[in-house]
Amino acid sequence: MNNPLQRVGTIYLPVENLEKSTDWYIEKLAAELTYKDLDKAILNLADQSFFLVRANKGQSSNFMDVLGNTCFSLTFEVDGVNSLHALREDLLKKGVKTGEVENRGHPGRNFVFYDLDGNAFDVWSELSSTFEKKR
Structure with a gap:
């Protein structure tokens, strides 16, 4: 189906x-x-x-997992590790609260950034296969 x-x-x-x-x-x-x-x-x-x-005040889209970690609910994708690092550097220059680039044990790399209200967003260096096909 x-x-x-x-x-x-x-x-x-x-x-x-x-x-x-x-x-x-x-x-x-x-x-x-x-x-x-x-x-x-x-x-x-x-x-x-x-x-x-x-x-x-104090509302965000974040949630806590069972281990007590604050989690994001959304991941953006960029086209490759170079694009990931370039975006992170650009956000840092603009004063955006940004985490370190991480290796989470799966293909690609990630980092997290936050908006003014603390809403957390993940960025992944890999484009989904469905998006790749549409390009």
């Missing part, structure tokens, strides 16, 4: 200050603003629609 779910269309992220967060995503990640009102902003980023939703 074929899966009728074709792709993830929208990702929702809680943010405390909608104005500052919208500017951060545009300036740091080159997101494109497509809509904004008092409670949300819609951004295009990495061929996805991201909704920044105004939320109470």
Whole structure:
């Protein structure tokens, strides 16, 4: 049976200050603003629609695993280890809180970065096979 779910269309992220967060995503990640009102902003980023939703202080998309580690819920992909290192250096220059490049025991390398509200995002140096075929 074929899966009728074709792709993830929208990702929702809680943010405390909608104005500052919208500017951060545009300036740091080159997101494109497509809509904004008092409670949300819609951004295009990495061929996805991201909704920044105004939320109470301390909210994030992160969660704790059974070992007590804070985990991200989203991984971006880049095309190769050189692109991974270049992106990390660019984010560091822009003042983005960014972790070290990691070897997690699978193909490629990863690092984690954080937005203004502490939402964690992973970056992986490998493109998915489905995306590779579409290029």
